[in-house]
Amino acid sequence: MMKQIGFVGLGVMGKPMAMHLRNAGWPVMVWNRTPGKTDALLQCGARIAATLKDLGAACDVVITCVGGTDDVKGCLAELTQTARPGTLFIDHSTIAPEGAQQIHEDLNDKGFRFIDAPITGGSMGAQKGQLTIFCGGSSSDIEEALEILKAYAKRAERVGGPGDGQLMKAVNQIAVGGALIGLCESLAFAKKAGLDVNQAKDIVGSGAAGSWAFDNYGPKVLAEDWSPGFSVKNQLKDFRYCLETAKEIGAAIPGTEVVKKYLQKLEDEGHGEWTTAALYAKLLELNA
Numbered sequence: 001m002m003k004q005i006g007f008v009g010l011g012v013m014g015k016p017m018a019m020h021l022r023n024a025g026w027p028v029m030v031w032n033r034t035p036g037k038t039d040a041l042l043q044c045g046a047r048i049a050a051t052l053k054d055l056g057a058a059c060d061v062v063i064t065c066v067g068g069t070d071d072v073k074g075c076l077a078e079l080t081q082t083a084r085p086g087t088l089f090i091d092h093s094t095i096a097p098e099g100a101q102q103i104h105e106d107l108n109d110k111g112f113r114f115i116d117a118p119i120t121g122g123s124m125g126a127q128k129g130q131l132t133i134f135c136g137g138s139s140s141d142i143e144e145a146l147e148i149l150k151a152y153a154k155r156a157e158r159v160g161g162p163g164d165g166q167l168m169k170a171v172n173q174i175a176v177g178g179a180l181i182g183l184c185e186s187l188a189f190a191k192k193a194g195l196d197v198n199q200a201k202d203i204v205g206s207g208a209a210g211s212w213a214f215d216n217y218g219p220k221v222l223a224e225d226w227s228p229g230f231s232v233k234n235q236l237k238d239f240r241y242c243l244e245t246a247k248e249i250g251a252a253i254p255g256t257e258v259v260k261k262y263l264q265k266l267e268d269e270g271h272g273e274w275t276t277a278a279l280y281a282k283l284l285e286l287n288a
Helices: 014-021 037-045 051-058 069-079 097-109 120-128 139-149 164-193 197-205 212-216 217-225 234-250 254-268 276-285
Strands: 005-008 028-031 061-064 088-091 112-114 132-138 153-160
Touching: 005 014, 005 051, 005 069, 005 088, 014 028, 014 037, 028 037, 028 051, 028 153, 037 097, 051 069, 051 234, 061 069, 061 139, 069 088, 069 097, 088 097, 088 139, 088 212, 097 112, 097 164, 112 139, 112 164, 120 132, 120 217, 139 153, 139 217, 153 164, 164 212, 164 217, 164 254, 164 276, 197 212, 197 217, 217 254, 217 276, 234 276
Parallel strands: 005 028, 005 061, 061 088, 088 112, 132 153
Antiparallel strands: 112 132
């Protein structure tokens, strides 16, 4: 008999991930803070939980894809009130590494299992089922989880023990920030220099400067389409975790500090829900 999967959080990433689970044949029960987002899952055969407690009681494996550390802890506090001992919790949110370690310890003390498994690949990766997943936890728990995660992952693997999934996500976000400002800074320069920005994106992106950012965010920059994607607000949240951890371990990440500075300007102007590629628009406003 297949495990009953619970999925909590049907946002830009979570909704297509839950759909992939259903399409792969898993029995799925979902819960979302905004009920309307469950309609598409209901139509494809998922069950809808009225409350988190109902979902916790019904599922063998519970997947969460919500906001920050406090959001995850809040969901788990309700889920574990009714979940059976031995339930496996898999969290795809990006949270503080020390927060993930604490959750591991707290759930283990209560007889539950936990994997911190943050994701990367953006909304397109979620829609295509081509995410990369960094898993932190025990080898046996992660081996069990991989059978489920392959429904929406092109690569998912263990990167270490409790909290290490989140540390690897920090590595990822540091690299993402550098690629983002590389794209936006170069195309803003091309625009101000009077060059054809479309040509600049294509010809520069085909050479040594090419990157995931050029391929995926480049078209949004050219269209000046600031709909997410991955939002400024969420990137800033992730960067805060990166910078906090960098301070703790004595790692210098000056590039991340610079990108955070300009994304913060966008959020301060009320654009926290825009895609991070809107950094291009902010750079165009600036003068040397």
